[in-house]
Amino acid sequence: MANASKSLQKLGTSVAGLIIILVILVAFNALIRTTRMRSDLTAERLYTLSDGSRQIIKDLNQPVTLKLFFNFSMAEIPPYLKEYARQVQDLLAEYATASKGTITVEVHDPKPDSDTEDWARKYGVPGQQMGMMGPSIYFGLVAVAGTQEAALPVIDPRANSLLEYNITRLIHRVLNPGKPVVGILSSLQVLGPPRNPFTRPGPDSKDAWLAFRELQQDYVLRELTPDVDRIDPDIRALVLVHPKNLTDTTLFAIDQFVLRGGHVLAFLDPLSVAEIESATDPNAMMMGPSSSSLGKLLDAWGVTFQPERVVADLAAATPVRGPNNEVEESPVWLSLTRAHINTEDILTAQLDSMNLPFAGSFQGNTTEQLTFTPLIQSSANAGTVSTMAARMGGSAIRREWREVGVTLPLAVRLSGTFQTAFPGGAPKPADTNSPAPAIAETLKEGRSTVILAGDVDMLYNRFCVQELEFFGQTAVQPINDNMIFLANAVEQVAGSEYLIGIRSRGQFARPFDRVIAIEQNARRDWQARENELQGRLEDTQRRLSEMQNRKDANQKFILSPEQKAAIEQFQQQEGRIKQELKQVRKNLRAEIDRLGRWVKILNIALLPALVSLAGVTYGITRRTRK
Incomplete structure (x- = not known):
């Protein structure tokens, strides 16, 4: 009886403990729901606005409405583009939160032949057609402040690093229309x-x-x-x-x-x-x-x-025509690529080439x-040469050039x-009779x-x-x-x-490196099989052509037994290699699916497993102490 009483007491204690934990969780959730707490845990702070954006938002003197136009309901839109549109929507929500009500965000889905589609066009957001006969996609942003409007006609995922800058600039532009x-x-x-006032203006080469x-x-x-x-x-x-x-x-x-x-x-x-x-x-x-x-x-x-020195860079040399009408690589005519450009700065982030x-x-x-x-x-690999050597080019540059x-x-x-x-x-002033410029301080x-x-x-x-x-x-x-x-x-x-001061943002896209590696390995394997098939096809076609050339003119359109055998052999090889290609694709999908299942299992089960492990460890420790 005593054991039963102890068991009931333990059970009651456990139930009471669970109820207390449940009450604490409910109270915590209620507190969190009413308390605005936000934390950006992305590696590159993708959802944290720069100080420059926050300052412009802080200085807003009138309400601003941001209207996002995107075809969320269109089934033909690629999934990656829909995901990016949601991320843009999340970033716009950050603007609304930071403005404390001054900025309002509206999301519009311009369906075909709808009033929303007409409004998108009126605001200056054009539709981008998918394919020759496909539907039009709208993906743009409009800022409205009073009677002023400004538009970002197209939001390009490839220019993601400029996204915050473009949004903040749009807000600044609609408030400063002049x-x-x-x-x-x-x-x-x-x-x-200078234009001659007595002549008609017109096109001029100068x-x-x-x-x-x-x-x-x-x-x-x-x-x-x-x-x-x-x-x-x-x-x-x-x-x-x-x-x-x-x-x-x-x-x-x-x-x-x-x-x-x-x-x-x-x-x-x-x-x-x-x-x-x-x-x-x-x-x-x-x-x-x-x-x-x-x-x-x-x-x-x-x-x-140094106004008398010209940069000579062998790694950025440009082919130019010399005095003898011969083309030579000139290291003082710089052809620059992204390797020479600061891609981390908002000013130059999207530049690819310069001359x-x-x-x-x-x-x-x-x-x-x-x-x-x-x-x-x-x-x-660059150095400098004198302006005289740069003008002369060729050997004059080579004589002076020294790598720094x-x-x-x-x-x-x-x-x-x-x-x-x-x-x-x-x-x-150089002219002593002229008065000094009037400057207050x-x-x-x-x-x-x-x-x-x-x-x-x-x-x-x-x-x-x-x-x-x-x-x-x-x-x-x-x-x-x-x-x-x-x-x-x-x-x-x-x-x-x-x-x-607005920084260049990081990339929203966070690729699964392991999945990409699997796809690349499978693609290499698949390409090898495909190359083998193509090689055998070309070999068979060559043999058929040789057999055809050895025939008499009267037999050109009749297949010989040798040609029939060669074609049958190739068809068998083609079928076998196609089966191998199917198996490669099947293995690729299976490996990616297997990796995806493990990721889901870890995401779903890892935290409960850790909590359970902590509970078991605590129970064992407590029992050992008793």
Whole structure:
């Protein structure tokens, strides 16, 4: 009786313990449900917004609605694309959460011939047709704020690293619909020659460079004279192209523009092909200096640029036609690939190729105040040669070239706190009779961003586009990503300062490496069998052709016993090899399914097994102590 009483007591204790645990779990779930706790456990923090995005969201002064258009209900859409759309939806939810109600997310499924499909088109989200006769897929994002609208027409999974940047830029654009003003200061006529007011405007071979004509679609480009002594306050960013022989007054104006928070994009060059080709007296150009620099501004920023040295990189040499009309590999005409590009930076993440003839390099280091970030660089097989040797080419380059053993930065970004290059204040004008520029206060330091590129010709038409004749019209086609570099850089320096700091996101796709390895091994095995079949097919066809050629003209259309035997033999071999191929595919599916079952078992059973093991261990330990 006592044993029965003890058993009932233990049972009651166990039941009470289970009830207590159940109550605790229910209470914990209720608490978690009412408490907003979020944690991003992905390896690359895919669902954590950058500080720049959070700051732009924090500064929102009116509600913004984000409308995601995607055909979730369409059966023909590939599963990977649907999964990516859900991940985009999750990221948009992060924006809504971070905004605390200022941002609202709407998801729309534009079914064929529906009002939603009409709205998608009106917003500027076009349908992308699947195949020749397939349905249209809509995958775009629209931001609406008051009466303003802005669209991201297509969300491309291949550009996933730019996803956060594109969404944040879309929000910033809908709240700032006006075109930013960008100042252009250049010794070259990048905006075209001054127009004669008495002549009709028309096409001109010396019109604005195409790269800058493209910029005019999104920005107001204001040309500044080389002797400018003050940068207008409404200018958001300043683009310098081959700045030569700038006076201290102009350098001081640029200096103060940077210190008050203005951003600068400067294209320097030790040797400009564009300048040589546009010169009215090429012989004078050959004798005089062709380099550009920013002089004491670079010194104040801790950056060195050698205006008389050209980068020569054997690993990036480009075939060019020499003076004797012979094609040779020129290491001073740089053809750059992704190996030379900083793919971790948002500005250059999507660039694949660039062409930089006669480029210069920068030297600098990150300090406590300024961050020095290389965006484009040479290989470690690079060196430098004089501008004279670069012009002569061939043996002159080979005589001078010495490998430096390190990569040479060809384009860099400086960000942080800049110090003035004029600690003594505004310089005196060269003309003593001219008054000093009116400046309310001389700034000594300030936060900003400056992007430096060591080549001007990358923006010159012949090095970034090619002209095509199409139905009597001249069209242009980009031949590399030079123009995209300019567009990205201007977008960063002319947009919000917080856009510059948004990082390049990692990849949402997390492939199963083991599954991929299994597929690759099976594919190799399958390919070997397929190659064997193809080889035997070709051998049989060759033998049949030889037999056919040995026949008389009257017997060409009659199969000989030898030909029949060869065909039957090949058909037997073909059937056997096809069976082997089927077995390879079957084994592939079986191995992947087996791996998938193990993953599911581990996911489902691992945690309960660990809890059970912990419980058993605790029970044994407690019993041992008694």
